[in-house]
Amino acid sequence: MIGAEAPVFIPLAFLVSAMLALLLGVISRPLAYVTAIVGSAAALFFSVRGLQAVLADGPISYHLAGWMPPLGIELYLDPLAGFFCVLLSGITLLVMVYGRHSVQHETPRKEVPFYSLAMFLVGGLSGMVMTGDLFNLYVFLEIGALSGYGLVAIGDKRAPVSAFRYLTLGTLGAAFFLLGVAFIFISTGTLNMADIARVLLVSQPTTPIMLGMALIVVGVGLKMALFPMHAWLPDAYTHASSTATALIAPIGTKVAAYILLRVLFFMADPEYVRHDIHLTDVVGYLGAVGIIWASVMAITQKEMKRMLAYSSVAQVGYIALGIGLASPLGFIGAVLHVINHAFMKACLFLVSGSFRLRLGHSSIPKLDHGVGRVLPWTSAAFSIAAISMIGLPPTAGFFSKWYLALGSIEQSNWVFVAVLLISSLMNAVYFFRILERMYLKPRSASDDGKEAEMPQQAAPANNEAPGSMLVPTLVLAAGVLVLGIMNAWGISHIIEPMIPEGL
Amino acid sequence: MLEFIEGYYAYIFLALLFTIGLYGMMVKRNLMKKILGMSMVQISTIMFWLVSAFKEGAGVTVLNERIGVDNPDLYFNPLPHTLMLTAIVVAVITLGVSFALAIAIYREYQTLDEPSLLERMK
């Protein structure tokens, strides 16, 4: 019965393959690649089995080494966590498959540490998703973060500098988090999240608990790059290799956002968080400001990866905004956006990696309409993901925004509504800028519309990215469409049963 | 006021340490100083856990068998100590990674001073 044991097998699969990748990589470099793929495939298998078991028999609580919670460490798999694990290991598998040519091309001779670190990263993240213990959460957080720093450092020349900045801020975030956990622990005497929830429900909220919650929010906020704590993100994403970014951007910050959801709504009493200390309001408004600010920054960027990085900050803002609504609709919107954004951003970063491989750059001003012809499928995938980012139906992006907008209207929070609508338009500005370049002729050259004027445009040959890169990109793009059309199913089966009672 | 300082001097000291570390990370230009500040932040956090486990007149069961485990008032809470063992390991690894990055940066740009680093990165 793998289902009931799934919680422990998922991180284990990643962590074991991380170590194996190092060992086997000594023998031959391609073996590391194979190990990473096998590891993520195994994790995906366990996640799917786990999710099946959860949907059939209800949440699974796994006690590490047989110690009963609250003393022992509990891994807790409920539908939401199960789905997250599937998402996480699925995207990891796709990105790992993608990595073959891209990693070789962008960071030659560093494949072995790359794959090993990538596995450590997702191992830590999957542990974060499932753990029911605050301190264990901290440990997984640091496993993920430390390997993340290393992964970012394996990039272009400037990568170590951005990794350093990422490391200092990330460590600061972890310190804040640990401090917050200390306050909670002192007040409640337990580290098990379910146990804390029980204690908090009956006890009067005290200043240490308030302080602890605020510190945890700051700490997790730093990890998820919530405005204004996002300073590390644009550099880290830009200078890391495309594959690393495609792994960190969709999953890393999203898992942090997921932790925020869990801490605010599952561990603490939502009523308390919302009305007594207004923590969700703070998160929501920070998210709103972040959306606008990061969208403005994204519009001014010339490098595609950097633009996507700023767009990530904005998207994190959407999730924060949904958390800030602290209502069932906001919860649905936030969780759905976590999932959708993982797909869209992974797809977009993979496309930027394909551009780097085939065009040698991913600079927006240098793109021309040949791109649409040289990389037709990659461009198509980009278009779908971009349309989804803008939030046009029937792609996934529309629906998360739809629920967020519904939630904002429900609470008559017109500021949020305006932010959502304006940011959609800003997204349109920076994505259509690229789409225009990819598909249409450059502006100046076409003035008199004469063919002869552009001899260099003599039908550039189709030079599509290799299959190992193209297939994951297309799968993600198709996923964006499927997620959009199937969103109601996901919500009613996975998200709605999880809406905390207090909301 | 004095009583407050006397009762909480450990916390006040740790808060100070945390602030100094934060200041070092944010304001200092040298990467090494940033690392030092980071380390101070981490250590003050760890210390905070340990101080919170302290009890007036209590000891450590493992060291002193006469204390026993029956009366919790007589021994320190062992859980924070064990947890902090892990946290210290994490802190050391973080330090190691940050040194490694600093070395990589120095090899690439021959400096650890942030303004000149930004200068050379252009």
Added chain:
Amino acid sequence: MTSDMVYTTPIPFLAIMVSLIAVPLILLSRNRPNLREGWTLAAALVKFALILYLLPAALQGRIAEFTIIEIARGIDLQLRVDPMGIFFALVASSLWILTSFYSIGYVRGAHEKKQTRYFASFAVCLSATIGIAFSANLLTFLIFYEILSLATYPLVVHKESDEAYRSGRMYLVYALTAGVILIAAVGWTYLLAGSADFVPGGLLAGIIEDPGIARALFIMFMVGVGVKAGIMPLHSWLPRAMVAPTPVSALLHAVAVVKSGVFGVIRIVGFVFGPDTMQAFDLNLILAVFAGATIILASLIALRQDNLKALLAYSTVGHLSYIVLGMALLSPDGFLGGIMHLANHATMKITLFFCAGAIYVNLHKTEISELDGIGRTMPWTMSMFAIGALGLAGVPPINGFVSKLFLCLGALQADQLIMLGILLVSGLLNAAYFFPIIYRAFLRKGDSNAARFKEASLSMVVPICIVGVLSVLLGFFPNLFFHFYDLAAAAVDGITGITSDNVLAGTLP
């Protein structure tokens, strides 16, 4: 609504999918133009046949429904073939066939580049339009509406000139802004009513009590659909979008896109707010003021245009507001006239655009001042142009007269004499801006080298003649072929709750 009136059939869904399925086929056969155009034509014909198949049941008052999937919590992606929907679908799909024939002649004659992209986008647009027509609820409408916005963009920038880019960007700005406002409006409605279905007589009837909310919501809706409907001051993208190839202007900017906007106005006035709510909060006045102003201003601007397509664009802006005005009157005949004008304006305006395109392909002339004596070079084209122009001015027996008559009756029913005045004045203005063209074409002598040119190619002239003759026939027999009149009357019944006999008699409820 009794259950035996509603039946489930996937045909409306198939009608939408036909042209979507054609898209990959069109893309794949990019190197074989004949096959590619074959797919377009096949899709157009099949689509039309499917919609015709739905017509008899709709005339009997039976409503076809099809639920595709639950697209968001509590809202299905649902299609419903009610009289209003099939009315619009018939207009769009029948004219698509003609436009397809015409397009082939046009793009080949004008040696347009990227014809594959052109035909593919066109097919997507048509799918979206039919989707809009058959939408059973606001969210379905919204989804197809946004798809339409996106799919039109490649057509607007088709020329890839600086001007086309500017127009394309402007179009996007307008369309996307309207789109997001519409999203908010739809969401708000859903939260207020607990449903997003179109209900004849008004989804929100009796639900809204606060006039502030009613007005805010109504204005949001009107901005959302008003951009496509070209209501001033949201119209300025429309004349700019005329840089697109003429068949695009003809079908999209005279039929599909702009009519989708107008159709949205009809849906919102008749099926979301409902006449009673409109009346209760004076929402019809807001609409009437803007529509009336648009009619007059657009006609005045059209007077000063020298570019033929620009003139037609402003004329379109004005005529769209006829339909909006018909809605704003809130009287049965007003609704009827508005809905009829949706079809009638489509046949007439498409005739005019087809003619403009034929002139461009044949003579490369776009300015009205260059058209001296063209009636002798292109007699068929120009006589059809005359029919369309006269029809728009409201001259009997062309179909424009019929709808205008009902609009005037509607204004009388509603005691809106000012609106009646506007309608009459604008008829005169229409005549004023079309007359110079007809005068130049037939009565002035052209320069000598005009004689070198002949009539346009057959694949263009035949569609032109068909739509032109259709306009006249529909003027004589409004019920011919498609039962437009019956469908419109049935739609009005649904909105106002009056039987068609009363509508015919023109009596007030």
